[in-house]
Amino acid sequence: MAHDIPKIPSVTSFDVAKLAGVSRSAVSRAFTPGSSISEKTRKKVLIAATELGYRVNQMARALNKQRTDLVGMIASRMSNPYRSEQIDALAKHLVREGFRPMLFCIDEDMDEEQLLSILLNYQVSGVVITSDAPPVEICNECARMRVPLALVDRIDDLPFVDRINGDNLKGGRMAAEVLMSAGRRDFIVVQQETIGYSGAARIAAFTERLSQEGLKTRVVNVDANEYEGGAEAVTEVLKSLDQNLGVFCPSDTVALGLIDTLRNKHNVRIPQQLSLIGYDDIPQASWSFADLTTIKQSVDEFARVTVELLRERIRHPDAKPKNKIVDVTLVRRGSV
Amino acid sequence: MAHDIPKIPSVTSFDVAKLAGVSRSAVSRAFTPGSSISEKTRKKVLIAATELGYRVNQMARALNKQRTDLVGMIASRMSNPYRSEQIDALAKHLVREGFRPMLFCIDEDMDEEQLLSILLNYQVSGVVITSDAPPVEICNECARMRVPLALVDRIDDLPFVDRINGDNLKGGRMAAEVLMSAGRRDFIVVQQETIGYSGAARIAAFTERLSQEGLKTRVVNVDANEYEGGAEAVTEVLKSLDQNLGVFCPSDTVALGLIDTLRNKHNVRIPQQLSLIGYDDIPQASWSFADLTTIKQSVDEFARVTVELLRERIRHPDAKPKNKIVDVTLVRRGSV
DNA sequence: GTGAAAGCGCTAACAC
DNA sequence: GTGTTAGCGCTTTCAC
Secondary structure, three states: OOOOOOOOOOOOHHHHHHHHOOOHHHHHHHOOOOOOOOHHHHHHHHHHHHHHOOOOOHHHHHHHHOOOOEEEEEEEOOOOHHHHHHHHHHHHHHHHOOOEEEEEEEOOOOOHHHHHHHHHHOOOOEEEEEOOOOOHHHHHHHHHHOOOEEEEOOOOOOOOEEEEEEOHHHHHHHHHHHHHHOOOOEEEEEEEOOOOHHHHHHHHHHHHHHHHOOOOEEEEEEOOOHHHHHHHHHHHHHHOOOOOEEEEOOOHHHHHHHHHHHHHHHOOOOOOOEEEEEEEOOHHHHOOOOOOEEEEEOHHHHHHHHHHHHHHHHHOOOOOOOEEEEOEEEEOOOOO | OOOOOOOOOOOOHHHHHHHHOOOHHHHHHHOOOOOOOOHHHHHHHHHHHHHHOOOOOHHHHHHHHOOOOEEEEEEEOOOOHHHHHHHHHHHHHHHHOOOEEEEEEEOOOOOHHHHHHHHHHOOOOEEEEEOOOOOHHHHHHHHHHOOOEEEEOOOOOOOOEEEEEEOHHHHHHHHHHHHHHOOOOEEEEEEEOOOOHHHHHHHHHHHHHHHHOOOOEEEEEEOOOHHHHHHHHHHHHHHOOOOOEEEEOOOHHHHHHHHHHHHHHHOOOOOOOEEEEEEEOOHHHHOOOOOOEEEEEOHHHHHHHHHHHHHHHHHOOOOOOOEEEEOEEEEOOOOO
16 A cells, blocks of 8 residues: 555654653643743743644543533534524634534434433533423433533523523514514414424513504414425415514524515515514525515624633533523514 | 532443453443453443443543544535535434534634644544635645545545545536526526636536537626625626526525526516526525526435545545545426 | 653453 | 553642
């Protein structure tokens, strides 16, 4: 077998120590921020290290510290653009902050026990869960083992577990207000069978705000998720069309299914015949076919806060759970 | 600080060995598939392990084996639904095959050197790159260090580096043929500034197939990517509208920007006034507003093949590069 | 501020 | 098939 390129043998702290004329401890300290080492030796070590192409072996370090910088990200439904934006942002922030994201995409038939094993076997520094279906066992076990855990868009009340949520109360209310100020008086909210905590909270806030004005909301339940769920809601929406209708979908993917089907299969004119508002502001919401008014949640802000909470919890594993709320804003487009 | 839940101290192979009345090697063997151990002791060990809640410490194992089961996935443009589908599929396959995916989302201002450091520091078992912009340094260094590397949708010719590509030749030809059999005689292909290898290959195949029939293709260059790129192409497309036009976008995201803008901003009727075909078959291509005919690449098949190549290369790091082609199929919808 | 020594938890080579 | 022994490469008391 030809070896066109020579394989480089791995260089250890011992080699660096020898070349720099110091001990291995010195090398270790040179690569450990905040350890007591003179600037002079640090320089010497760094020079030797560069010369040899030394990199500290994280496995050895982890074995010692009983902790890696690995962070498990558990995600479901990556087909939802909001989810993949979230993961994208989270992965970037984690790396920037010195963590190393491991990605686990789960679905219905995932093996909770196996996943937990992996997480624990690798002694992850933390876990972030952004999925609708709660992997209960994982949450409990993380809490129990004091593995820092951050729950995004989830409300589960667990000891030692932090949560990050959008301001669903504000978002739901804003949706109601936008629809009202567009002159709508009759309301439908589309609810997927598998609705999560966030969706439910948004709907509750929406309904509540309307009832303050003495207005009623009808809930249309659909079996499918995302786009298909929206398409499914069309039947019910069409029935109410002669009234002064405002529709709220607590997720853009659903709203997009609805608006697309309404416009392109049933020639409904929006916003002339009805107003529609979504939630999340995924990229597709701004596409011409949709031109969807929606409530924007900043994935970047979510990611920032999540990493921040993780950091804090690593410092204080036994602190009581924190609950962060991320602001939401209205994005006005043509569907209202 | 209250400790509502007791923290469990970590249990080592030593503890299990003691309880099972065997040596630590026996414990190790019980957890190493294919090692020589009697069924009887294996049982004993497993029972003891379960009782104590033992999990093998991957860091220690890795330190020993000089290799983790970590696989780095390097991805760009997660906003492209095709990309996130790819990552989703890849992550699932990797886990199923015993690997642990680390995710690195890169953009223009990423630090190649830092990323490389991470990969090497963690002694990853392999790296998969699915990004348009080639992180050259990373590729070279992986080859050099014999870190198994798989390139998805890339053509870079590197020693010890495997590649997985869709059948761009077939795909490009099919696109041409579909358009021709719809009676089109005048062709435009939309090309983004940042087009990657795959896109270029598809365009080449498309153009070539048409020229076999004596038909010419005009390339429209756009500066923006994805949806915006498609929207940008509209101006040029409209100019050619009175002719018998067929348009090919080597990526669905671009095609969607084009078709959406054409239909919803310029009232162009498709396929009456022109035929349009895309590439990838992302979920949005099937939405009503688009109803886009496209060339489907199976992300699942991509993932399967990629993991397979990784496995092989781990066994034979010095084998010569393999080149796998994944089949593509036509998905007929209403845009042609 | 620095080095020596003792592990972190595991696997592999070697005897038996 | 099984136990013993010797590390994997690093960090970390503990003296100095």
